[in-house]
Amino acid sequence: MSESSRRAAKCEISLSVNGRVTTLQVHAMARLLDVLRHGLGLTGTKEGCGEGECGSCSVLLDGVLVNSCLIPALQANGANIVTIEGLTGESSAQSLQRAFLECGAAQCGICTPGMILAAFHLLSKKPQPSLEEIRERLAGNLCRCTGYMQIVEAVAEVARSGAAR
Amino acid sequence: MNHSNIVGTSVPRLEGRDKISGQARYVDDMELPGMLYGATVRSRIARAKIKQISFGSEINWQEFVIVGPSDIPGTNCIALIDDDQPCLADGVVNHPEEPLLLLAHPDRHLLPKAVEAISVEYDSLPAIFKIEESETLAQVIWGADNTFKTHLIEKGDVDAMWQNADYIVEGEYTTGAQEQLYIENNGMIAQFDAEKGITVWGSLQCPYYIHKALMKLCALPADKVRVVQMETGGAFGGKEEYPSMIAAHAALLAMKSGKPVKIIYDRMEDMAATTKRHPSRTRHRTAVSKDGKILGGEIEFTIDGGAYKTLSPVVLSRGAIHAGGAYYWPNVRIRAKAVATNMPPHGAFRGFGAPQSLFALERHMDRIADVVGISAVEIRRRNFLTTGQTTTTQQMIREKIDLNKLLDRALELSGYHLKKENFAVENRQNGGKKGIGIAAFLHGAGFTGSGERYLGSAVGIEGCADGKVRILVSSTEFGQGTKTVLCQIVAETLGLRYEDVEIAQPDTDQVPNSGPTVASRTVMVVGKLVQSAAIGIRETLKATGKIGDSYAAEDFRRACQAYVLEHGKFQSIAKYEQPDEVVWDEEKYRGSAYAAYAWAVYVAEVTVDPVTYSVSVDDFVALQEVGKVLHPELAKGQIIGGVVQGIGFALYEKVIWENGRMLNGQMTNYIIPTSADLPSIRVHFEELGNIHGAYGAKGIGELPMDGPAPAVVNAIVDAVGVPFNSVPLMPEDIFDSLEDRAARDLHSSARGQGAQEKR
Numbered sequence: 001m002s003e004s005s006r007r008a009a010k011c012e013i014s015l016s017v018n019g020r021v022t023t024l025q026v027h028a029m030a031r032l033l034d035v036l037r038h039g040l041g042l043t044g045t046k047e048g049c050g051e052g053e054c055g056s057c058s059v060l061l062d063g064v065l066v067n068s069c070l071i072p073a074l075q076a077n078g079a080n081i082v083t084i085e086g087l088t089g090e091s092s093a094q095s096l097q098r099a100f101l102e103c104g105a106a107q108c109g110i111c112t113p114g115m116i117l118a119a120f121h122l123l124s125k126k127p128q129p130s131l132e133e134i135r136e137r138l139a140g141n142l143c144r145c146t147g148y149m150q151i152v153e154a155v156a157e158v159a160r161s162g163a164a165r
Numbered sequence: 166m167n168h169s170n171i172v173g174t175s176v177p178r179l180e181g182r183d184k185i186s187g188q189a190r191y192v193d194d195m196e197l198p199g200m201l202y203g204a205t206v207r208s209r210i211a212r213a214k215i216k217q218i219s220f221g222s223e224i225n226w227q228e229f230v231i232v233g234p235s236d237i238p239g240t241n242c243i244a245l246i247d248d249d250q251p252c253l254a255d256g257v258v259n260h261p262e263e264p265l266l267l268l269a270h271p272d273r274h275l276l277p278k279a280v281e282a283i284s285v286e287y288d289s290l291p292a293i294f295k296i297e298e299s300e301t302l303a304q305v306i307w308g309a310d311n312t313f314k315t316h317l318i319e320k321g322d323v324d325a326m327w328q329n330a331d332y333i334v335e336g337e338y339t340t341g342a343q344e345q346l347y348i349e350n351n352g353m354i355a356q357f358d359a360e361k362g363i364t365v366w367g368s369l370q371c372p373y374y375i376h377k378a379l380m381k382l383c384a385l386p387a388d389k390v391r392v393v394q395m396e397t398g399g400a401f402g403g404k405e406e407y408p409s410m411i412a413a414h415a416a417l418l419a420m421k422s423g424k425p426v427k428i429i430y431d432r433m434e435d436m437a438a439t440t441k442r443h444p445s446r447t448r449h450r451t452a453v454s455k456d457g458k459i460l461g462g463e464i465e466f467t468i469d470g471g472a473y474k475t476l477s478p479v480v481l482s483r484g485a486i487h488a489g490g491a492y493y494w495p496n497v498r499i500r501a502k503a504v505a506t507n508m509p510p511h512g513a514f515r516g517f518g519a520p521q522s523l524f525a526l527e528r529h530m531d532r533i534a535d536v537v538g539i540s541a542v543e544i545r546r547r548n549f550l551t552t553g554q555t556t557t558t559q560q561m562i563r564e565k566i567d568l569n570k571l572l573d574r575a576l577e578l579s580g581y582h583l584k585k586e587n588f589a590v591e592n593r594q595n596g597g598k599k600g601i602g603i604a605a606f607l608h609g610a611g612f613t614g615s616g617e618r619y620l621g622s623a624v625g626i627e628g629c630a631d632g633k634v635r636i637l638v639s640s641t642e643f644g645q646g647t648k649t650v651l652c653q654i655v656a657e658t659l660g661l662r663y664e665d666v667e668i669a670q671p672d673t674d675q676v677p678n679s680g681p682t683v684a685s686r687t688v689m690v691v692g693k694l695v696q697s698a699a700i701g702i703r704e705t706l707k708a709t710g711k712i713g714d715s716y717a718a719e720d721f722r723r724a725c726q727a728y729v730l731e732h733g734k735f736q737s738i739a740k741y742e743q744p745d746e747v748v749w750d751e752e753k754y755r756g757s758a759y760a761a762y763a764w765a766v767y768v769a770e771v772t773v774d775p776v777t778y779s780v781s782v783d784d785f786v787a788l789q790e791v792g793k794v795l796h797p798e799l800a801k802g803q804i805i806g807g808v809v810q811g812i813g814f815a816l817y818e819k820v821i822w823e824n825g826r827m828l829n830g831q832m833t834n835y836i837i838p839t840s841a842d843l844p845s846i847r848v849h850f851e852e853l854g855n856i857h858g859a860y861g862a863k864g865i866g867e868l869p870m871d872g873p874a875p876a877v878v879n880a881i882v883d884a885v886g887v888p889f890n891s892v893p894l895m896p897e898d899i900f901d902s903l904e905d906r907a908a909r910d911l912h913s914s915a916r917g918q919g920a921q922e923k924r
Contacts, residue, residue, distance in 0.1 A: 112187075
């Protein structure tokens with residue numbers, strides 16, 4: 001592809017990321033993940049597999065948990081996106097992050113932002129999930145270090161303390 | 166002096182805040198001005214002579230930086246044990262993921278098309294893909310006989326012992342390749358400056374391996390090569406040796422272009438091209454007395470090293486030494502061999518040969534029990550190593566280990582006996598669904614034999630101008646908690662608060678070579694060294710009268726500040742010295758193979774689904790003795806994580822090969838356990854003193870990888886009654902075996918009926 005045709009393939013999108021509205025030029029085929037990481041420098045969202053299997057790139061799109069590697073940038077036009085960087089103001093998210101630290105739920109840390117978003121999403125929909133439900137609802141986020149137990153424990157701990165309500 | 170009691174408590178993970186907030190910086194999070202992106206053109210054929218490489222006309226090649234073997238300033242190899250692996254294939258290819266050319270461009274989206282536009286014409290040569298094919302020598306692809314390395318361990322008189330045997334039990338066991346599948350793919354950034362030389366930042370375990378490889382490749386002196394570890398998103402051995410290759414590639418592109426170059430593998434490239442666990446074959450022939458005592462045996466342990474030697478000799482060594490497991494062998498002969506095939510080189514993965522040979526042994530122990538007619542518990546009980554006995558390498562066990570006590574405790578925790586009885590009754594009624602299995606094993610901590618002496622690791626502790634204490638090591642954090650535990654050790658040693666101790670990011674310009682972060686050696690070996698170096702700092706402050714025998718953290722801080730103000734740089738260096746009792750004869754492969762061993766008994770309970778033949782692990786007890794547990798939460802995390810990888814090794818993780826290429830290099834078709842697949846894993850520690858590690862700690866990282874596969878397969882055998890001897894054990898394997906058995910039963914019952922009728 002020549003330089004000029006590449007330029008021509010760009011289009012403009014506007015979206016709200018962590019409460020801030022941004023307008024930017026993106027490749028037509030860019031993924032939401034690329035927009036966040038390369039366009040906006042929000043590198044807390046990680047790429048693990050690029051095919052929607054590992055969940056490391058999980059973000060919230062209009063309140064729905066999505067794999068940002070599977071979302072075309074154009075689909076995010078006009079959407080409200082929340083990434084790990086946007087959770088700082090949320091007290092329930094902070095409880096989750098604290099619980100992750102205390103329970104040993106983060107080891108290498110690469111799956112952690114996606115895992116915390118998945119857990120945050122779960123607790124916002126269901127503040128008192130059973131252990132079984134936690135295991136089921138986090139099964140879309142792969143972790144190779146922890147064997148998941150301490151992650152499940154951390155989420156259960158937040159649910160128990162009522163911090164998610 | 167204060168007693169802070171930091172060791173033994175679960176302090177917050179040092180870099181934890183950055184990790185939970187998304188602020189931790191991994192290599193792909195780093196950008197440099199003017200940076201190019203690099204890609205690798207690989208052979209797609211297992212063995213061939215390269216005839217011609219052509220560049221498709223659809224690409225404007227002027228825009229690309231192109232590097233081939235002739236651009237290498239130094240030697241075209243990835244220096245490791247031997248220098249047999251080229252950095253870029255020159256003339257011949259020996260496996261289907263061999264790098265041929267490198268490309269770089271400012272727009273990373275243009276790279277995949279450019280890679281595809283390069284076509285290679287080959288004269289193909291016959292290739293080999295299996296241990297057995299390599300052994301026939303019909304094709305010699307490496308050296309004179311396709312053999313990277315052999316080891317022979319001999320004890321007693323094996324040949325004379327067979328005549329005393331009441332039983333001779335034979336078995337052959339195999340294990341498949343396994344992908345480490347860290348969630349962060351491999352990646353490197355390189356920058357070249359004519360004055361400063363080459364700098365690389367990357368996802369890696371061993372900064373000084375890369376340092377050594379780049380010196381040779383780029384023909385640069387030590388001070389012109391700098392390697393910096395970024396936060397590393399999982400490794401498990403998978404970032405021990407292959408990062409040297411990626412760093413080499415990024416460095417060559419950076420040198421040629423004069424610009425920084427980033428290479429990040431995508432998942433498929435990472436899975437297919439980088440190392441995996443060595444496939445293995447173990448043959449046992451064991452002489453046993455009628456009361457179930459092992460009289461001796463022959464063990465033949467063979468691994469598939471792939472196309473180049475890389476770390477195979479060392480993996481082979483650990484596999485061979487662990488092949489006799491936690492048992493006493495009066496007589497034994499272990500022949501170990503690493504062979505060449507036209508597969509991408511296999512490499513380091515947590516356990517490093519031991520999960521392979523211990524799978525074989527722990528399955529074999531159950532077979533022996535069956536033949537002798539005693540239980541899986543009894544066969545182990547009667548053969549456990551005890552204090553004062555010697556291992557297969559004739560290392561005397563000096564510690565007060567009581568494996569029977571560990572076994573009893575694991576049986577009690579798992580409710581083994583009652584379950585075993587109940588399952589037997591239930592299985593008779595419903596055709597065999599539930600089973601329970603044991604594995605008892607050990608894992609040596611640190612480098613094998615004289616390895617630690619050759620490494621001669623060094624660490625530094627620096628008293629800083631602000632009064633804090635800083636640890637200088639090349640030991641890397643990639644999830645295990647290296648930074649946290651080393652800071653705990655130093656804080657405890659100096660009577661400081663955990664917050665008063667810092668640790669430098671591994672950077673070969675800043676830190677001494679404390680050895681690679683592998684072999685479960687960091688806490689035990691490096692931990693002990695940082696402890697000695699910390700004592701050096703304290704003694705200097707005492708000798709100069711800046712602190713007394715007892716002091717508060719604040720006194721220490723002020724003393725440190727004052728010392729730096731008066732004398733400038735304040736460092737204490739400690740170097741490894743081999744303990745006197747660790748004596749190893751490399752020639753005879755005899756002596757103290759490891760300074761210390763961790764011991765474990767694992768119990769797995771499974772259900773085999775009678776319709777889908779899938780196996781669920783319903784309960785798992787992991788009981789181990791690892792010396793002093795320095796950080797309970799991290800230690801527990803290491804065990805659970807290892808057990809889950811072990812369950813994956815046993816039940817889910819199958820690499821599908823076609824002519825040496827991995828076909829299922831995606832997370833959609835190479836399956837690892839998810840949170841929904843697992844039972845609660847019950848972790849228990851027993852603590853015995855250990856003299857070698859800091860505060861009595863032993864290595865822990867690899868141990869939990871060894872036991873799950875045999876425990877789970879023993880449980881499946883207990884459930885369905887078919888002796889499976891290979892992992893991964895997939896539902897289709899169980900289905901096939903049960904179908905075969907059903908067909909045989911039908912056949913023999915038909916014959917039986919016939920016989921009755923005749924009577």
